[in-house]
Amino acid sequence: MSRGGSGGRTRVKTARGRTAASQRWLERQLNDPYVRRAKAEGYRSRAAYKLIELDERFGLLKGVRRVLDLGIAPGGWSQVVRRQVPAASIVGIDLLPVDPIDGVTIMQLDFMDDSAPRLLEEALGGQADLVLSDMAANTVGHPQTDHLRTMGLVEAGVDFACDILRPGGAFVAKVLAGGADNDLVATLKRNFTAVKHAKPPASRKDSSEWYVIAQGFKGRAATVDARADEER
Numbered sequence: 001m002s003r004g005g006s007g008g009r010t011r012v013k014t015a016r017g018r019t020a021a022s023q024r025w026l027e028r029q030l031n032d033p034y035v036r037r038a039k040a041e042g043y044r045s046r047a048a049y050k051l052i053e054l055d056e057r058f059g060l061l062k063g064v065r066r067v068l069d070l071g072i073a074p075g076g077w078s079q080v081v082r083r084q085v086p087a088a089s090i091v092g093i094d095l096l097p098v099d100p101i102d103g104v105t106i107m108q109l110d111f112m113d114d115s116a117p118r119l120l121e122e123a124l125g126g127q128a129d130l131v132l133s134d135m136a137a138n139t140v141g142h143p144q145t146d147h148l149r150t151m152g153l154v155e156a157g158v159d160f161a162c163d164i165l166r167p168g169g170a171f172v173a174k175v176l177a178g179g180a181d182n183d184l185v186a187t188l189k190r191n192f193t194a195v196k197h198a199k200p201p202a203s204r205k206d207s208s209e210w211y212v213i214a215q216g217f218k219g220r221a222a223t224v225d226a227r228a229d230e231e232r
């Protein structure tokens with residue numbers, strides 16, 4: 001048995017060289033029905049089933065023509081959109097490289113980079129019907145910090161969605177339960193006619209993630225009015 005450590009935490013390696021944490025992760029993957037199903041059905045991630053389940057419940061993909069996938073890697077959500085709506089134009093962005101997906105434009109770039117909104121808009125070629133954000137900041141193991149970092153990404157996603165969505169469009173984002181969620185829901189309610197939240201069955205029960213589903217974007221004018229009200 002060997003020992004290694006980082007940041008004060010001790011990682012114990014098994015006889016075969018895996019850390020106990022990676023061993024647990026591997027076992028969980030092997031026993032996970034969604035992982036098996038994703039492999040059998042050709043999806044790159046078990047996350048694909050979260051979007052499938054959200055779509056079944058909220059009808060997100062019906063009639064969409066332009067879709068943005070923020071935090072696309074490894075590509076499960078875009079595969080779902082592509083399969084359900086083959087004619088849709090899909091643009092995705094991620095920090096990580098993503099293997100090509102037929103019919104999907106992929107950018108390897110930080111969504112928080114100043115150039116990202118313009119580049120995404122140019123690639124999409126028009127207003128979006130649906131903005132998806134499954135982005136999650138790298139966790140540091142401190143729940144409140146993890147929550148705030150991911151909420152920062154979601155808030156940037158909402159701002160961008162309000163600039164690029166067509167009236168009537170929808171925004172879906174992953175959030176981590178924490179404390180800043182109420183502000184997010186309030187912002188969404190000002191800009192969308194229906195705001196709901198859901199934890200799809202494919203989302204692991206021990207994960208603090210849930211999804212916010214905002215439908216019926218009120219339009220840019222309503223957004224600008226709401227911002228002016230806030231500044232008064």
Ligand SMILES: C[S@@+](CC[C@H](N)C(=O)[O-])C[C@H]1O[C@@H](n2cnc3c(N)ncnc32)[C@H](O)[C@@H]1O
Nearest residue numbers: 045047071073074075076077094095111134135
């Ligand atoms: C849970 S994964 C997305 C899974 C994806 N929906 C799927 O079905 O395959 C979250 C992704 O968000 C990406 N991400 C996190 N912060 C980001 C940022 N600032 N800009 C772009 N992507 C980011 C991560 O690199 C990661 O690949």
